[in-house]
């Protein structure tokens with residue numbers, strides 16, 4: 001089994017499959033300097049586009065592939081769909097559901113980081129939680145910008161940036177304290193979904209702050225999608241002709 005990883009779901013899937021005695025190789029992009037590693041074998045680094053992945057799948061004895069990358073890892077997801085279309089390797093997309101607003105939320109949906117930057121350009125204290133990739137989109141912001149990421153961001157930061165290095169999960173109390181400390185008046189996030197980083201949404205609701213929410217890229221057509229690790233585990237067992245448990 002090849003798992004395209006970089007998410008908590010990918011790690012939990014690897015754990016479940018390894019416990020089943022299945023030979024698992026997890027693939028990581030190598031973006032995070034000190035990643036939390038899943039059990040089983042791990043490889044790090046890109047394949048070289050869809051063509052590289054085709055060559056890799058032809059050289060390695062892979063029975064099936066689960067694309068459990070982040071909902072915003074659209075290039076890898078497209079590559080997996082294209083490559084498995086060529087090699088005939090069974091492919092499943094494991095993608096957690098997006099977030100849904102609750103009463104009291106003031107969410108403003110946008111389609112890209114550039115649109116998000118435009119939407120917050122009039123705010124004085126912006127909290128950007130979209131990860132260190134793509135921060136260049138916010139470089140022109142005139143106000144105070146609080147950036148949170150796992151590893152230090154590179155260049156092209158807004159002029160008045162404060163960086164907080166942290167890896168989720170975060171509690172609502174921690175998020176409230178951070179928002180208050182930095183006098184945040186708007187939060188920017190991707191619609192990542194899941195519980196690891198959702199506390200900021202509850203904190204924003206509590207403080208009555210608007211949230212600029214970047215919509216997910218569309219999923220590739222023709223690839224079956226499941227929302228939970230349990231469904232993905234069942235799919236793998238089915239592919240490998242295994243009994244549950």
Ligand code: NAP
Pocket residue numbers: 004005006007027028029030031044045046047048049050052068069070072073074075076077079130131133190
């Ligand atoms: P991306 O834009 O879709 O991927 C860019 C390139 O990185 C891909 O074309 C591929 O290189 C390589 N790559 C991505 N994921 C890979 C994997 N699991 N194994 C091997 N190569 C991989 O993805 P991204 O947004 O940079 O995300 C990179 C990784 O971080 C993913 O594993 C994702 O699950 C994780 N992540 C992303 C986000 C986010 O907001 N985007 C958030 C949390 C975690 P080649 O073309 O050379 O194969």
